[in-house]
Amino acid sequence: MCTRGLFQLKKVSLYFCDMGGSSKGVRDFLKSDYLKEFLANNPQIQFNFYLKRGSHPGISATYVNGFIKDLSLRNKSHEDVLDDMLRVRNSFGRSALSHSGDKVYGSNKSIQGGWKSNMWNTYPLHELERIRIIPPPPEGMVPTIKTPPNPELRYHKNYIFKVFRETKTDKNN
Secondary structure (H helix, E strand, O other): OEOOOEEEEEEEEEEEEOOOHHHHHHHHHHHHHHHHHHHHHHOOOEEEEEOOOOOOOOOEEEEOOOOOOEEEEOOOOOOHHHHHHHHHHHOOOOOOOOOOOOOOOOOOOOOOOOOOOOOOOOOOHHOOOOOOOOOOOOOOOOOOOOOOHHHHHHHOOOHHHOOOOOHHHHOOO
């Protein structure tokens, strides 16, 4: 993968066994034309091939920033080996970012609240509270404060003072 015009993969080391059955796909890859095309298309990568008897095959990729990624090629076909070589070439030189863990930060782990063992068959407190019913006024009682014709003026400062003055004068008479 290129970042700012610079390829991230610097060196690839391929380990295989000349007799082991798990290295058959790597040996077929080394004999095929896939390797020649891959080497011709990627001259910026340094390739090293190591024969290690009695061990499973693998790729060790070294990137520009020093990160080393190891992949196992155990019991893979030559097409799978080519796919792994392309995957190593097209990846960045860093470890994968982790997307797991807590998504909600706070004292409670859940947005809905913490789990309690007695949660079933209980109701929230606001549903258990008694609703206070205000009885209607008796028929003969008239409200003392007159409501303005315009509801927007009800809380206007001058209107409230005017109503209080009127009620004072009515009480004095």
